[in-house]
Amino acid sequence: MDTPGNLFIIAAPSGAGKSSLVKALLELDGHLAVSISHTTRAPRGQEQHGREYWFVDEPEFRAMAGRGDFFEWAEVHGNLYGTSRAAIEARLQAGEDVVLEIDFQGALQIKQLFGHAVLIFILPPSWAELEQRLRRRGEDANGAIGQRMANAREEVAQARHFDFVVVNAVFETALFDLKTIVHAQRLKYSAQQRSKAAVFKALDLL
Ligand SMILES: Nc1nc2c(ncn2[C@@H]2O[C@H](COP(=O)(O)OP(=O)(O)O)[C@@H](O)[C@H]2O)c(=O)[nH]1
Numbered sequence: 771m772d773t774p775g776n777l778f779i780i781a782a783p784s785g786a787g788k789s790s791l792v793k794a795l796l797e798l799d800g801h802l803a804v805s806i807s808h809t810t811r812a813p814r815g816q817e818q819h820g821r822e823y824w825f826v827d828e829p830e831f832r833a834m835a836g837r838g839d840f841f842e843w844a845e846v847h848g849n850l851y852g853t854s855r856a857a858i859e860a861r862l863q864a865g866e867d868v869v870l871e872i873d874f875q876g877a878l879q880i881k882q883l884f885g886h887a888v889l890i891f892i893l894p895p896s897w898a899e900l901e902q903r904l905r906r907r908g909e910d911a912n913g914a915i916g917q918r919m920a921n922a923r924e925e926v927a928q929a930r931h932f933d934f935v936v937v938n939a940v941f942e943t944a945l946f947d948l949k950t951i952v953h954a955q956r957l958k959y960s961a962q963q964r965s966k967a968a969v970f971k972a973l974d975l976l
């Protein structure tokens with residue numbers, strides 16, 4: 771499916787800093803909107819229904835999946851997560867850019883549907899730093915942190931299927947890398963869309 775809006779997909783092992791980076795990116799770029807996923811995971815501390823996620827129970831999630839309401843959905847760390855069609859289709863068709871913060875399974879599914887999607891993988895600088903960030907965030911129980919660290923090995927192995935890999939060592943540097951990728955994609959898209967003849971004419975090359 772081709773759309774006038776750009777679609778950026780950001781995946782990372784839990785704790786790599788994906789949500790913090792996306793939040794900072796959105797604050798800098800008023801033309802980007804993040805899609806709010808549905809999940810069966812329980813809300814953490816300050817999370818709000820409809821802000822970080824749409825929190826639903828499993829029967830409701832499975833009913834939505836059965837109706838074909840999701841572009842993609844996947845089980846991650848024992849919970850279900852999905853991107854609803856309603857959340858992104860209208861925006862992309864209207865020419866607005868959308869960011870999806872989803873796991874690698876969802877990213878690869880979406881790439882099949884939207885060939886022009888830009889896949890970005892965020893890596894932590896080391897395993898030790900990843901674990902420290904998960905502990906510092908303080909939102910997950912010890913068992914959940916162990917599971918996230920174990921899953922991280924499998925997730926990082928998928929980075930090779932992505933268009934870009936950004937290492938989140940120094941936050942500001944990683945944010946700059948993301949801004950650059952978004953900017954480059956917009957330039958590429960506008961170059962494809964603009965009639966070459968019109969551009970050449972404007973430059974007096976015809
Ligand atoms: N496939 C898919 N994955 C999602 C979706 N929403 C979130 N995820 C992923 O689910 C994983 C767990 O997210 P979350 O519970 O917020 O934990 P965190 O990554 O530790 O902050 C992350 O890899 C998210 O990117 C979605 O709609 N679809």
Ligand SMILES: Nc1ncnc2c1ncn2[C@@H]1O[C@H](COP(=O)(O)OP(=O)(O)O)[C@@H](O)[C@H]1O
Nearest residue numbers: 784785786787788789790903907938939940941
């Ligand atoms: N570059 C960085 N250096 C140090 N800490 C970071 C960096 N980026 C993010 N963090 C911290 O790491 C923790 C996990 O970040 P978060 O954005 O929740 O990760 P994710 O969404 O990938 O699970 C948070 O406490 C966040 O403030």
